[in-house]
Amino acid sequence: MKTVLKNVTLLREYGFGDQSVCVTVDGHTIESITREMPDTTHAEVVDCKGNLLIPAFYNAHSHAAMTLFRGYGEDLPLQKWLNDRILPAEDRLTYRSAYVASKLAIAEMLRAGIVSFSDMYMFMDATAEAVLETGIKANLARCVVSFDPDIDMTQDYRTREALELAEKYHGAGEGRLKIDLSLHAEYTNVPRCCSYLAELARDRQMRMQIHLSETQKEQADCIRRHGKTPAQFFYDLGVFDVPTTAAHCVWVTDEDVDLLAKCKVFVAHNPVSNLKLGSGVMPLQKLLAKGVTVALGTDGAASNNRLDLFREMQTAAILHKGVQNDPALIAGEEIFRLATRNGALSQGRDDCGEVRVGMRADLLLIDRNSLHNMPCYDEIAMLLYSADSHDVLMTMVDGRILYQNGAYTSIDEERLRFECREVFSHYFD
Numbered sequence: 043m044k045t046v047l048k049n050v051t052l053l054r055e056y057g058f059g060d061q062s063v064c065v066t067v068d069g070h071t072i073e074s075i076t077r078e079m080p081d082t083t084h085a086e087v088v089d090c091k092g093n094l095l096i097p098a099f100y101n102a103h104s105h106a107a108m109t110l111f112r113g114y115g116e117d118l119p120l121q122k123w124l125n126d127r128i129l130p131a132e133d134r135l136t137y138r139s140a141y142v143a144s145k146l147a148i149a150e151m152l153r154a155g156i157v158s159f160s161d162m163y164m165f166m167d168a169t170a171e172a173v174l175e176t177g178i179k180a181n182l183a184r185c186v187v188s189f190d191p192d193i194d195m196t197q198d199y200r201t202r203e204a205l206e207l208a209e210k211y212h213g214a215g216e217g218r219l220k221i222d223l224s225l226h227a228e229y230t231n232v233p234r235c236c237s238y239l240a241e242l243a244r245d246r247q248m249r250m251q252i253h254l255s256e257t258q259k260e261q262a263d264c265i266r267r268h269g270k271t272p273a274q275f276f277y278d279l280g281v282f283d284v285p286t287t288a289a290h291c292v293w294v295t296d297e298d299v300d301l302l303a304k305c306k307v308f309v310a311h312n313p314v315s316n317l318k319l320g321s322g323v324m325p326l327q328k329l330l331a332k333g334v335t336v337a338l339g340t341d342g343a344a345s346n347n348r349l350d351l352f353r354e355m356q357t358a359a360i361l362h363k364g365v366q367n368d369p370a371l372i373a374g375e376e377i378f379r380l381a382t383r384n385g386a387l388s389q390g391r392d393d394c395g396e397v398r399v400g401m402r403a404d405l406l407l408i409d410r411n412s413l414h415n416m417p418c419y420d421e422i423a424m425l426l427y428s429a430d431s432h433d434v435l436m437t438m439v440d441g442r443i444l445y446q447n448g449a450y451t452s453i454d455e456e457r458l459r460f461e462c463r464e465v466f467s468h469y470f471d
């Protein structure tokens with residue numbers, strides 16, 4: 043099935059200046075970009091009316107099912123928030139509640155132009171089913187925690203679930219679904235478990251998702267416990283031997299940054315979650331200067347509370363200027379790349395994240411005629427500083443339109459509302 047997107051404006055970096063072009067999508071990929079109208083026999087034609095076609099967004103760090111806890115336990119110190127509110131609430135999770143909450147997260151992400159998300163959590167089979175049903179892409183990982191230093195990893199049920207998930211779902215949905223491994227963090231895992239999972243990931247060529255140096259306390263406790271930083275801890279246990287995405291990296295040292303660069307660790311920057319939980323400000327410019335591939339993430343809805351990379355881009359773009367007293371600190375194009383191409387790379391999706399022939403057709407159409415986007419002298423400035431997720435007119439995932447002009451094509455919005463009410467109203471009974 044072919045789709046021809048006509049009357050499209052592209053970002054200048056794609057080489058068509060201000061000209062209106064046609065983008066032809068064949069199957070999953072972008073087949074051609076032309077000034078002339080291509081043959082449209084047997085093709086669906088979408089008139090884009092001069093609006094801006096951009097690469098879609100990739101959410102590099104999330105916990106989709108945590109939409110269940112959106113707005114539950116606000117304005118508390120981090121440990122109190124986690125121990126008194128989130129952990130007891132997570133004990134009540136079921137397959138059904140995780141499934142509905144994941145579908146809610148997916149609907150919110152598609153509406154905001156996110157075509158793929160990395161996720162580490164529990165009940166990941168429920169999230170996997172929601173991914174396959176809705177047509178979005180994801181890198182899912184069953185999150186592993188361990189506290190017994192003498193743990194027999196061959197008997198660990200979390201690790202068994204992680205491997206069963208991989209066996210059942212890796213590559214499903216024509217490759218849209220990938221299964222990674224995940225260690226929750228240094229402070230929630232013993233060394234024996236980390237080295238075991240690192241070996242599994244090496245043997246099975248799987249990627250790894252972790253939390254790293256989110257808070258000052260985590261950094262200090264790790265040094266007290268192990269005489270080294272969390273980055274050094276994971277490196278010594280072989281975790282960075284496989285492609286790893288490390289979320290947060292707020293408190294990393296200069297030596298940690300060098301280590302992350304050397305091991306080609308992908309870093310997921312979650313500016314809104316870090317600010318809301320009072321964790322601090324990640325040294326973005328330092329990481330970029332050392333050549334680390336940084337992507338953007340939302341983290342879970344309990345600590346954000348939106349799953350919206352427009353908001354993360356805007357926050358990242360202004361936050362670092364403000365704390366460094368330098369409005370020219372990081373170019374807008376670079377921030378935009380964090381949410382697009384770098385996010386795709388962090389998920390091992392090397393053929394995604396750019397509007398070029400041969401790349402996967404993960405595309406967003408952005409309304410250039412919203413009043414708050416006029417006039418538009420510079421598209422990147424518009425995307426970073428004036429546009430928001432409501433300017434997304436169309437979200438295309440692997441060549442398939444999943445959201446267009448206010449409606450989903452794979453999600454029954456009213457049914458989802460009904461399911462949410464049903465699950466959320468009884469959750470804390």
Ligand SMILES: [Zn+2]
Nearest residue numbers: 253289341342
């Ligand atoms: Zn997280």
